[in-house]
Amino acid sequence: MTIRKVSEKILHGLSIRTDNETEMSTDKGKIGALWQQFDKTVDVDYKSGERVYGVYFDYESDASGQFNVLVGFDGKNRPVSVPLQKVVIPAGQYLVFKHKGEMPQIAIDGWTEVWDYFADENAPQQRAYSTDFEFYPNGNEIEIHIAIK
Template identity: 35%
Template sequence: MKVTRIKKLMISGISAVTNNELEMSEENGKIAQLWEDYFANDVYKKTFDKANSDFMYGVYSNYDSDVNGNYKITVGVEVTKAKNAIVIEDKKYLVFTKKGELPMVVVELWEEIWDYFEKNSDYERSFEVDFEKYAKEDEIEIYVSIK
């Protein structure tokens, strides 16, 4: 785990609104279906102004409140223009990394993150924009916005 600052990152893709309670039930969760839709509908090929990046992102934004509230999840890629993109500017992040088989490694790492913030007061989540960066086939980085 490390602290870093993101100067500017723009992500464009498809989105849905959900919450952690919905995501805990297989029949009501929206995130897995959103990923499936992204690939099934070739959203990558339809995305304009893609950056020279091989990374995929899962972006959590528009938090209603905290870990229990609704949020917007966007699956996408980095782009060079802000039109129709989520723009992350000058934000401080705590970065968590884990290797393992997708998609279970994502769930496991989020559980570790929730546990970390429940037990530690060194950093406080800001619930602004968090994101998952899929750097390799078997490794994920999760960037959690902090105050």
Template identity: 45%
Template sequence: MSQFKEEPCMPVLVTQEAIGVKGMFVRTSNRAEQDVNTQKIAPLWQGFMQRSDVQSNTSSPIYGCYFDYESDVNGEFNVLLGLMKEQVEPINSELTKLNLEAGEYLRFRAKGEMPEVVIKLWGEVWQYFNDENCSYSRRYLTDYECYTATDGVDIYIGVNRKLVV
């Protein structure tokens, strides 16, 4: 049985430096991810976790990066699973390099059973930004998940402050 906190998490505004990540990526959409026959993120995770350079870097955070958005939550986007560039063999040319944008992010945090806790937390992220009283808008440049433990995830969403009129 899954263990979730039932109250929504409160995001924290953080300023992040640019982060260099290197890994494997796919292009997908939220619609495609709803169907087991068209989803690409789960197979990407399976392939990524089987890599020897990932298995040998157990102390390094794993990043799930979302970038190159077509539009918003309804459009296509790229997903890259990777490690910080310094943690990956520099000669591995089959991996894609990505620089996560520096700037303001809202950090959402949760602990629980994987992957359910991640799916639930993304639901809370979408609910937060759909609230008419939300003080931030998504930038849709780079967003990312950071896994530092087997039972926890931080989701960072790039934001702009909404102008109050």
């Protein structure tokens, strides 16, 4: 993992409100269905450089509280069959966890590493619980950016 300074990014996509307890339940989780809906309704122009993101924001508190998730892309907001929402990833310092391999295992492994890292009360960085995001450079790579204090 590395610390990276990130510039502000504006994304458009679909969002829901959830919590980790709901997402740990195979029959109640909302994030997987959100990704499926995004894939069906939004054509991402990968050839021109557009990329996909998963953004976690509006945290109620910490890992036990509710938060919003937006599945989106860094292209222009364009007409699709459902209205897209806008989210701004603020500029700042992020701790980046990278994984390569097959989806969805790399996302599971990446978030497990995030939770393990911040579960250590002696971790050098503290999580801000402001805006975190997943960046997908390609289909078999994930970079999880966690906002730090």
